[in-house]
Amino acid sequence: MEKIKKFFAFWRDIPHHNSPRSGNEQGFETVRAMLDATSEAVYLIDINGRVVDTNKIGAARFGRTPGELIGTVLYDYFPPEIFHERVDRINSVIATGAPVRFEDVRAGRNLRASVYPIKGATKKGAIVVIFSEDVTEMRQAEMEERKHALEELRQIQKSEQELRSANLDLQKFKLATDNTTDHVIITDIEGTILYANHAAEVITGYSVAEMAGQTPRLWGRQMSKKFYVDFWKTIKYDKRPFVGEVTNRRKSGEFYVADLRVAPVVTDDHVQFFVAIERDITREKDALKKEKDLAQRRALDEAILLSVGGGLVATDRDGSVTLVNNAFEKLLGWKPTEVVGKKLIEFLPRENEFGQRLSPKERLLPHALLGETVTSGIVHPTYLVRKDGSKFPASVIATPVVLDGDIIGAVEAFRDVTSDFEVDKAKTEFVSLASHQLRTPLTAINWYSEMLLDGDVGPLAKKQKEYLSEIYGAGLRMATLVKALLNVSRIELGTFAIEPKPTDIFGIARNVIKESSHLMAEKKQNVTEKFDESIGMVNVDPDLMGIIVQNFFTNAVKYTPEKGTITLTIEKREDQLVVSVSDTGYGIPEAQKDKIFEKFFRADNVKEKDTNGTGLGLYIAKEIAEKAGGKIWFESAENKGSTFYFSLPLSGMREKVGGKKLV
């Protein structure tokens, strides 16, 4: 720039470079020499592009001498591809007076040009000076330099990337070895531990610090000598990997079984390191053992199942048979292969004691598949039908098979109860026979006493009549006792029937009162009826209802002193029918309240007052009530009175089919 400024300063003083005669000829020559000495091509052109002056290099660009070039139009030397661009640039300098610099490539050379306007020089014909320099070498050098730098940069990037990726690999490796449950150890050729991962600490129980400088013998050495000889031979001398199972010992002293793999790291046929990977398989081993044990147990269970005496059949959740035992085949005549996969309900019909086929709803299995455990009793057995059509009574129990809260099937177990049945029948027959045998002499005693007392065969003396009354009274008590015993035996055998039908319970209650009216009149007792007649007919077994109410009422009469009051209430409490008898009698001693429903129990305070009771009445009443779906309870205070309650759903008694009626 400095150079250009000087040049301009000088140039301004050149009046006419075409006329060297003017003033400072020597100075001009100096400038010319200077211009010729510069490495730049210099052109002074006028408004039309005519070369007013140039230097040697400028002329040489176009293969001429300055003399040859001066006076020609510079533009004519421009190659056509850049002609317009250059002319436009030069023109823009002329038009705006602002200098322009540009660089272009022509014939493989980089040419840099600066175009300056020369103010005040227009008159003299030169208006623009162009400095043009060949910067090809410079550019090439620059390019080289840049290329070189780029190459260097690339190299740096590459190695950086390599480093990063190596680091990443290392990180991955560390992550993997740190998190694997396999124990990873790297040792030198002597077995000295160089690296151990976290799992190695966990498995062996030794910390990395404790392992430092040690060999895996720290936890090894549990196998035979031969094992280790073979082991070392394989990895060290044969330079082959070792794979096998070893037993090691943790720091805690606990033994563990491991799946061991040791690989030698070989470089130039020399073993450098060993990489050992160990997996603790103790748990798998245990699980395997457990599975084996379980399989054994299962086999044992199955053997037991197959050989138990009762019939067994298992079904899936759809009721299709999955398994039957030997007794099943023996009892029913069906072979396992004939029934597995079949619907139990379809191929195995059942009947009730009247020979009627049970509907699926009456069968036990569907209930079991809904999660209920259900049984059919000995008293009213189900009859199982064999393959050949014959039948036998059986008690059956069906149980759901539940796994994780889901019902996955059911098991039905059944037992041939033919012999139970015979025993039961014999028992029942004995009881009825005994009662018959007891009742016959009783009948004779009672009837003859009655006839004598009635004077059928002539009048009796006063004392005779008194004694005979005792005999007659005892006979009647005995008849009552026999009746109660019979009922108890039927209750306990479960052979009594409950046959509900629409019944006028108020009629029953009034009848009970009427039956006791004679004794009540004797004791000058009052009776109050509190009946809610809106209840209407109730579905009960009239005989059983009678037994309960009569029990309550006769007890009240018996155990209430003269002039007492007895209240019989029949009312509705929500959905329950409640029959209660309250009295103003002796009551029940506090200490004996919990025994009042026990068989043959009689409270101390009434035993003295009335020697007649059997101690069976309330027991029978409670049994009946509960079997019929009702409840019995009482409230009592000694010497104030008692209230006995019987409640039953208004829907009535539960039906119970049975052979015998209670009396």
Add this chain to the structure above:
Amino acid sequence: LIFPACGWKEIKNIMEDQKKTILVVEDEMSVQNALADKFEREGFEVLRAKDGAEGLKAAIGKRPSIILLDIAMPKMDGIEMMRRLREENEYGKSVPVIILTNLTADDKITWAVAKDEPAYYLIKSDWRIEDVVGKVRETLAKEKR
């Protein structure tokens, strides 16, 4: 004719039962005797049998107005005797039978009584002999109608 010791009711009863014959079928002699004595005193003509076979023969041969029948007896039980009697003829089918037993009614008895009406069922030891007489008279009165 004067019945100084009797009220009108008794006279009426005696008049009505004059020709009434009762057959007592009972193997227990003490009980049979009690019933026979009682009914004789009540003015009945009493026939006796000590088992079902005898009873059946007496019933068919002498056609009593009513039969008191025990159940548990040797040779032929009461239920069987009643079954055969009902099958015998018109008389056998219609004669009232009161089953007088000490067996509790089980299904078999209940069924037989229900099927073989007119038949009634009484537990001996639960009944006073006076009430048995009452039941017989009541039954005969019903039969008459």
